[in-house]
Amino acid sequence: MRSSRYRRPLLPALAAVAALLASGCGSSSGGSSSGGSQTITYWSSDQGSSIADDVSILTPELNAFTQQTGVKVHLEVIGWKDLQNRVLAAATSGQGPDVVNIGNTWSATVQATGAFLPMSSDVMTQLGGGDRFLPGALAATGAPGKDPVGVPIYSAAYALYYNKAMFQAANIANAPATWDDFLADAKALTHAGQWGVSVEGGSTTENSHHAFTFSQQQGGAFFDASGKPTFDTPQNVAGIKQYVDFLGADKIADPSDAEYSNGTEAVKDFATGKAAMLLWQSADATLAKYGMKKGDYGIAPVPFPAAPPAGGKHVDSIVGGINLAVFANTKNKDAALKFVKFMTSKQTQIDLNKSFGSLPSVSDAYGDPAFQTDAAKVYQNVLATSAAPMPAIPQISQFQTLVGAVVKNLFADAASGQQITDQLVAGQLDQAQQKLQAGS
CATH class of the missing domain: 3.40.190.10 (Periplasmic binding protein-like II)
Incomplete structure (x- = not known):
């Protein structure tokens, strides 16, 4: 030792x-x-x-x-x-x-x-x-x-993976560039035995990455310029709710995705035809393991809002x-x-x-x-x-753990049929911020 x-x-x-x-x-x-x-x-x-x-x-x-x-x-x-x-x-x-x-x-x-x-x-x-x-x-x-x-x-970096054959079968010509198009495509691609998108809903790391990016697009931030946490702002709430709604209100992700946490399950579902899209970092090696050839899928940037909200940033990925x-x-x-x-x-x-x-x-x-x-x-x-880049402050690891857990819990709530409201998201973010400030 x-x-x-x-x-x-x-x-x-x-x-x-x-x-x-x-x-x-x-x-x-x-x-x-x-x-x-x-x-x-x-x-x-x-x-x-x-x-x-x-x-x-x-x-x-x-x-x-x-x-x-x-x-x-x-x-x-x-x-x-x-x-x-x-x-x-x-x-x-x-x-x-x-x-x-x-x-x-x-x-x-x-x-x-x-x-x-x-x-x-x-x-x-x-x-x-x-x-x-x-x-x-x-x-x-x-x-x-x-x-x-x-x-x-x-x-x-994160990108959008999409199944070319599934897109062709649904008469979708191109990868979606906006979230409106993404949602419309995902709903068209969701039917018996197939989902529009697969998510790793039980992974606090993945969840924190998406929470950061979706918040940036909404014009939000989880810390102010001085490093003070600002978890429960309307922008952060909107970003997280948008992501969790994939499984909840939008019903374009399998409820079982709420339990996925080992870094391969969502990718496997995409590779084996259970989902038509995937938001992921560098999935090629894992997709190949599950038998998916490079010609079977396309890669495009993660979508942006069609009409960015005030202060929204043109950010579609963390610097991974x-x-x-x-x-x-x-x-x-x-x-x-x-x-x-x-x-x-x-x-x-x-x-x-x-x-x-x-x-x-x-x-x-x-x-x-x-x-x-x-x-x-x-x-x-x-x-x-x-x-x-995610904020270069000492508390960033705690942010990933705490906010990633909030998103994990919200996915679990959505999978059980609970309605995900702004108030619910804000309340859980407020609790996470209190834990950060208390040093727990």
């Missing part, structure tokens, strides 16, 4: 979460030397269609790194349900890996723990220079004005992605940074992002034909023109 000497104070709310989980943290030794060989530990997020698939994709790359450097890598792939809690627990206990994946929306939260190595200009130089990374991706690595808490490894971070108390700093440099090198970026269906975080990888397809260009255009 790692030494517990590194115990920087967390924010009160983070400490409460992490303290409860620290005893269950599956941490390892953070590196060792045995028989002259050095070993580092890497916690990777689950990027593929299963943890087993991730291991099979990552293992050849890790072996190549070992051949180049002599440093072995102990890999643990952690599902999204557990990753955030594991990372926060490791941050407070000092018992964690050397290198870890973090969702880029968590960057400011983990930065506030003080447990991660700042990517100063000197460190960036060791990694080949900060100008190698896409500016938008690099911006989502911590709070403004501070050294990044990691570097981007995978970039992603994964960052690589190094624990500050690692005993293997040099080896860990060599690993980060390897994982963000041109060829490794090409190999990994091809396999996972995501986009590279470094500009020199985009010359590969895999990132010149029409689908890849949709994602690139979204990231360049209409994606927005």
Whole structure:
């Protein structure tokens, strides 16, 4: 186990979460030397269609790194349900890996723990220079004005996936560009054994992402300029109600979707013909696992309101992605940074992002034909023109947990037949805001 000497104070709310989980943290030794060989530990997020698939994709790359450097890598792939809690627990206990994946929306939260190595200009130089990374991706690595808490490894954005055969059968010529068209198409595509859209209604992470985007389109925000929470504004209520109504009032999503939470169930329903549309990040690898060919579906930007409300923003996605971070108390700093440099090198970026269906975080990888397809260009255009980063404030992780849970509960209510009203949404958002302010 790692030494517990590194115990920087967390924010009160983070400490409460992490303290409860620290005893269950599956941490390892953070590196060792045995028989002259050095070993580092890497916690990777689950990027593929299963943890087993991730291991099979990552293992050849890790072996190549070992051949180049002599440093072995102990890999643990952690599902999204557990990753955030594991990372926060490791941050407070000092018992964690050397290198870890973090969702880029968590960057400011983990930065506030003080447990991660700042990517100063000197460190960036060791990694080949900060100008190698896409500016938008690099911006989502911590709070403004501070050294990044990691570097981007995978970039992603949300898009609308649609089943071409189902659209043709319903005489729908094009992917919907507005929510009015989306709703009309989804209703036309909903009939016995088939739904207009599939959602991962039990996933707090997915829910928080959509809550942010739908709120932006309504002209809302969950925090003001000073970082004060503003959860229950009319704009936020309208955005969340619109999303939950897919399953509720609009009846274009299967009520069972309210229970989907593992990151593959909604995608599987789309791939197997149970739903005609899907709002998702980089689903190609998972769709292929379930037998759906690339020619079977199209990809388009997420729709916008036909008549944007006052203050509505032209935002259709979060700036999605994964960052690589190094624990500050690692005993293997040099080896860990060599690993980060390897994982963000041109060829490794090409190999990994091809396999996972995501986009590279470094500009020199985009010359590969895999990132010149029409689908890849949709994602690139979204990231360049209409994606927005989630607020870079320490409370953003709590926001995702609390507001994601509100949406989860509302989906469950809708699935049980309860009417989802503005008052119901506002009341639950108010309760979530009180929990955030109380530090729970």
